[in-house]
Amino acid sequence: MRDTAAGDAPDTPGQQYGGGHGIIGGMPAGPDAATAADSPASRAPALSAVLRAPLSRRAGREVAYLLLGSLLGLAGALPVLVLLALGFAFVVTLVGSVVGLLLTVAALGLALGLGSLHRRLAGSLLGEHVPAPHRPAAHTGPGLFARLDARLRDGTAWRHVSYVLAKLPLSLIGLYAVQWWVVGLINLTAPLRWAVFGQGTHGMLLLTPLPFGGSPTAHSFAGSLLGVVMGLATLLVAPWFTRLVVLTDRWLLRALLGPGELAARVRDLEETRALAVDDSVALLRRVERDLHDGAQVRLVALALGLDMVKTKLADESTLDLDAVRRLVDGAHRNATEALTELRDLARGIHPPVLDEGLAQALETLTARSTLPVELTVDVPERPSPAIESIAYFCTAELLTNVIKHSGATRATVSAVGSPGGGLRLRVGDDGHGGAEAGTGSGLTGLAQRVRTVDGSLEIRSPAGGPTMITVDLPPRA
Amino acid sequence: MSVRASMGAMRVVIAEDAAVLRELLVQMLEDRGYEVCAAVPDAGALRAAVAEHRPDVAIVDIRMPPTHTDEGLRAAIALRSEHPDTGVLLFSQYVETKYATELLAGGSAGVGYLLKDRVANIAEFTSALDRVAAGGTALDPEVVTQLAGASRRTDDLATLTPREREVLSLMAEGRSNAAIAAELYVSAGTVEKHVASLFGKLGLPASEDLNRRVLAVLRFLKD
Numbered sequence: 001m002r003d004t005a006a007g008d009a010p011d012t013p014g015q016q017y018g019g020g021h022g023i024i025g026g027m028p029a030g031p032d033a034a035t036a037a038d039s040p041a042s043r044a045p046a047l048s049a050v051l052r053a054p055l056s057r058r059a060g061r062e063v064a065y066l067l068l069g070s071l072l073g074l075a076g077a078l079p080v081l082v083l084l085a086l087g088f089a090f091v092v093t094l095v096g097s098v099v100g101l102l103l104t105v106a107a108l109g110l111a112l113g114l115g116s117l118h119r120r121l122a123g124s125l126l127g128e129h130v131p132a133p134h135r136p137a138a139h140t141g142p143g144l145f146a147r148l149d150a151r152l153r154d155g156t157a158w159r160h161v162s163y164v165l166a167k168l169p170l171s172l173i174g175l176y177a178v179q180w181w182v183v184g185l186i187n188l189t190a191p192l193r194w195a196v197f198g199q200g201t202h203g204m205l206l207l208t209p210l211p212f213g214g215s216p217t218a219h220s221f222a223g224s225l226l227g228v229v230m231g232l233a234t235l236l237v238a239p240w241f242t243r244l245v246v247l248t249d250r251w252l253l254r255a256l257l258g259p260g261e262l263a264a265r266v267r268d269l270e271e272t273r274a275l276a277v278d279d280s281v282a283l284l285r286r287v288e289r290d291l292h293d294g295a296q297v298r299l300v301a302l303a304l305g306l307d308m309v310k311t312k313l314a315d316e317s318t319l320d321l322d323a324v325r326r327l328v329d330g331a332h333r334n335a336t337e338a339l340t341e342l343r344d345l346a347r348g349i350h351p352p353v354l355d356e357g358l359a360q361a362l363e364t365l366t367a368r369s370t371l372p373v374e375l376t377v378d379v380p381e382r383p384s385p386a387i388e389s390i391a392y393f394c395t396a397e398l399l400t401n402v403i404k405h406s407g408a409t410r411a412t413v414s415a416v417g418s419p420g421g422g423l424r425l426r427v428g429d430d431g432h433g434g435a436e437a438g439t440g441s442g443l444t445g446l447a448q449r450v451r452t453v454d455g456s457l458e459i460r461s462p463a464g465g466p467t468m469i470t471v472d473l474p475p476r477a
Numbered sequence: 478m479s480v481r482a483s484m485g486a487m488r489v490v491i492a493e494d495a496a497v498l499r500e501l502l503v504q505m506l507e508d509r510g511y512e513v514c515a516a517v518p519d520a521g522a523l524r525a526a527v528a529e530h531r532p533d534v535a536i537v538d539i540r541m542p543p544t545h546t547d548e549g550l551r552a553a554i555a556l557r558s559e560h561p562d563t564g565v566l567l568f569s570q571y572v573e574t575k576y577a578t579e580l581l582a583g584g585s586a587g588v589g590y591l592l593k594d595r596v597a598n599i600a601e602f603t604s605a606l607d608r609v610a611a612g613g614t615a616l617d618p619e620v621v622t623q624l625a626g627a628s629r630r631t632d633d634l635a636t637l638t639p640r641e642r643e644v645l646s647l648m649a650e651g652r653s654n655a656a657i658a659a660e661l662y663v664s665a666g667t668v669e670k671h672v673a674s675l676f677g678k679l680g681l682p683a684s685e686d687l688n689r690r691v692l693a694v695l696r697f698l699k700d
Contacts, residue, residue, distance in 0.1 A: 292540065296570050296593075297495040303597030304501050308508065311599060334497065 050236070059239040062246045063181055065125040066174040069118065069249065073164070073171035076114040080164050083107035101148050108157040115160035115257045118167070128250050133159075133259040134267075156260060163256035170249055177242045183209040184234035190218065190227025209234050276452040279445075283349075290345050298338035305331035351392065358388045358415055358423075365396055366413055371403055376414040383423050384476035390453060391415060391425050394446055394471050398427040401442065406431025406467060421475035426468060433465035443469075453477040486512040487610055488532040492523035492549065494541045502536065502596070509603055518542070520552035527556055527563055534587075534610035539569035539576065550576050557583045564609035568593050574623045577616065581695060585651070586688045589615030604656075614651030614691045621649040624698040633679055641675040644668060649694045653687055 053059055084107045090100025122128040133156045151157070186207055194204060203217040206227045218224045259267070309327045312320065354361040359377040366373040382388070395413055402411045408431030416424050436459060437443040447457040454474050461467035489511050493499040496518070503513045514530035517523050519541050527535055535556060539549035553565045557580075564587035567580060577590050589609040595617065596602050605615035625634065625646070637645065640661075647657045654672065658665045676683050681693050 289545070292570055293495065297498050300570075300593050300596060301495075301497045301501050303594070304498070304505060304599070307597050307599045308501075308505055311508075330501070 053239040054235045056239070059242060061125050062239070062242045063178060065121065065249075066242060066245060067178050068125070069121055069167075070171035070174035070178070072114070072117060072121065073167035073174070076110070076117075077164050077168040077171070080107050080110050080114070080161065081168075083110065084161070101152065105148060105151045108151060108154065108161060111160040111164045112157050114164050118163070118253065119257050122250070122253055126246065126250065128253060130253050130258045133257070134263055155262075159256045159260065163252055166252055166256070167249075170245065170252070174245050174249070177238070177245050180209040180234055180238040180241055183207045184231045184238055187227040187231030187234065190224040190231070191221065194218070194221050194224040206230060209238075272448075272452045272454075275448045279449055279452070287345065287349065290341070290348075294341035295338045295345070298334045298341065302331050302334040302338065305334065350389065354385075354388055354392055357382060358391060361388070361392050362395060362413060362415060365392065365399070369399055369403070369411070371399075371408065372410045373399065374410065374412045376412075376416070379415055379417040379423060381417055381421055381475070383417075383421070383473065386477040387423060387453065387473050387475065390449060390455070390477075391423055391471070391473060394425060394450065394457075395427060397442055397446055398469055401435070402427070402429040402431065402467075405435065406433075406465070408465075408467075418472070423473040423475070425471040425473065427471075428466060428468040430466050432463075433461045433467050434463045435459060435461035435467050435469070446471075486510055487534065487607070488512045488514050488530065489606070490514050490523065490526045490530060490532045490535045491516040492518070492520065492526075492535065492541065492552070493538040494518045495538075498593075498596075505599060506603075509599070511603075520548040523549075523552050524555065524559075527560055531560065532563055534564035534566060534606060536566050536568065536606070538593075539567055547576065550579065553580060553588075554583065557588070561587070564588065564612065566591065566606055566609045566615065568596070570594075572617050572619045572623070574620060574627065577620045577624075578699065581692070584688070585614040585691045585695070587612045587614075589651070590620060591615060591617045592619055605651075608651060613653075613687060616650045616691075616695075618646060618650055621646045621698070624649070624695065628698045630679075630697060636678050637675055641671050641678075644671045645675055645694060648672070648690060649698060651687070651691050 083103050087100045087103035087107060090096035090103060093100075116132065119130050119132065122130065190204065190206060203219040204224060204227075206216050206218055206224075208215050208230065216226065218226060258264075305327050309324055309331070312324050312327070351361055351364070353364050358379055362375055362377055366375045383391070395415075399411060399413070402408050406429045408429035411427065411429040414424075414426045416426075418424050435443065437447060443457070443459060450457045450471055450473065456472050458470045458472075459467075460469070487510075489506055491499060491502055491506075491513060493502065493516070499516050499518070503516050506513050514532050515522075515526035517526050520537075523535065523537060526532075535553075537549045537553050537556075539547055541548050549567060549569070553567050556563060556565055565580075566589035567576070568591045569576075570593050572590065572592050580588055580590055587609055589605055591602070591605060595605070608615045628634065634642065643661065644657055647660060652660065654665055654668045658668045661668070673683070675681075679697055681697060684690050684693065
């Protein structure tokens with residue numbers, strides 16, 4: 001990555017910087033612009049953003065959303081409320097409990113439908129795409145009650161009901177926010193109305209969006225200009241009020257109309273399980289491949305070489321000792337190579353020293369490194385073998401990365417137990433940084449492997465270094 | 478040796494991606510009087526080498542670059558149709574019945590399929606190589622065992638005596654009566670008696686043609 005950037009820079013320096021600061025017209029291009037951004041000069045764009053907010057596309061969409069969403073919210077909440085109230089009332093009477101349950105189920109169904117409408121509205125106007133919750137077909141027994149039971153236990157449907165009910169007050173607030181816009185616009189027209197209709201009998205009423213404090217009345221054309229000021233002030237505040245209401249709604253949408261925590265967890269587990277399975281299949285394939293291309297070939301060559309020796313020795317009359325010696329040398333080399341390859345392979349599957357504990361294993365690992373490594377291990381409680389193994393191989397791979405990619409002169413490895421019994425592994429180096437996932441560094445694969453046990457991997461590697469990679473692992477898989 | 482001497486050295490092309498083994502094979506075959514025209518590391522080079530040298534036989538590793546799956550087999554099948562006069566001896570570290578079946582689909586004349594380990598028994602390996610070069614068949618006993626194990630004709634096989642079963646396996650490997658006799662240390666007449674008996678028991682058509690005999694046995698085992 002860095003190499004490419006460095007290679008491009010001399011060709012297109014102007015574009016690189018000019019493009020980056022194009023928004024701030026007239027700013028000096030170049031690295032200085034970045035520091036200037038923190039000085040008072042930077043307040044100008046912020047102020048202009050505030051002034052332009054009422055005219056922004058975003059504000060328009062948010063107002064439209066609040067208007068439509070609130071109307072839908074009010075219209076939808078009422079029947080749901082009525083159905084639920086009736087349903088509960090019937091259930092309490094016991095006699096009509098079946099009717100009551102049916103009404104409740106109807107309320108749930110209605111809420112699901114409304115939820116889907118709200119999701120679509122938010123998707124098209126706010127760009128807030130909340131994925132529809134995954135609702136697996138319920139395994140119901142036969143009969144009405146079994147079906148009712150399944151419907152009533154549908155947590156997703158109840159979350160939709162919560163949203164529809166929470167949307168009721170939010171809709172009122174939303175409409176109030178819309179009212180700010182309306183009031184602001186009406187006030188802007190005060191001088192025009194004065195000019196056209198005159199003062200009227202009691203002076204001209206200027207509106208305020210506030211529900212208290214009364215409203216001033218204009219008795220002169222100059223007074224009507226106050227309306228313009230009030231209108232402008234209202235319109236400047238309105239977008240932020242609108243945004244606040246929309247933010248609350250977005251949060252509710254995600255929390256209540258989305259897939260839900262449990263479902264998200266299930267999906268996460270499905271994903272990481274698939275990763276774990278793929279990972280182990282890949283490992284087995286690698287082992288097979290290594291055996292096939294390594295030790296097995298060596299052993300076939302060894303056996304063939306020995307048979308050639310045997311053949312040569314069988315006929316003493318034409319015995320060529322030199323040829324035999326060469327063959328035996330080759331056979332010996334093949335045997336030694338096969339041994340080395342098998343040992344490396346076995347260690348790659350499970351280093352025996354890991355049985356002694358992570359501390360010993362990491363010591364051996366860092367001692368074998370071609371780079372000086374400063375090792376700190378403080379793990380009072382041993383994590384499970386699977387975690388130790390992941391920690392070991394993560395360290396091995398990260399160290400390999402350091403040696404291969406970072407250009408570092410030294411590295412640090414620390415494995416420290418965390419209070420919850422988990423393990424925090426940190427591998428740092430003084431190299432040139434710029435490490436990131438997805439650049440062939442194997443970091444993506446590592447992050448995936450760590451995820452399969454609910455661990456996490458954090459990369460901190462600014463260009464120019466230093467690099468610190470932190471892996472947090474739970475006490476057990 | 479005498480046949481070869483009269484016809485000139487047998488010409489061989491080798492395709493094997495592991496350099497260690499490739500070089501040793503070349504040395505071994507040259508020691509034994511074969512002429513190795515080319516030794517190449519992949520399937521593309523193999524087809525080019527065969528087209529150029531028109532060898533008597535090609536020794537082909539199944540797993541070769543770039544995909545390390547079955548390029549050797551694909552190349553062997555292509556060679557069978559492009560150069561029917563060149564025998565093809567596939568060898569690999571595992572034998573897969575499916576590969577054997579695919580290879581034999583185009584006939585059993587001049588094809589062989591051996592486990593790589595067989596290389597270590599030079600005499601047997603070269604005799605298999607000679608057989609394939611001469612238009613015969615050489616199947617690894619492992620393939621035959623797999624076929625017989627997977628065969629649905631186990632009831633029929635059960636009617637054979639142990640000796641007849643041995644003879645059947647050796648026939649499936651592509652050996653002639655004489656070779657079977659030598660292997661089992663019996664006379665050729667005894668082998669002929671066993672062959673006639675087991676052909677009768679299994680309802681196989683008797684044939685003097687070695688290749689047709691192998692195919693009949695394989696077809697029987699595969700069913």
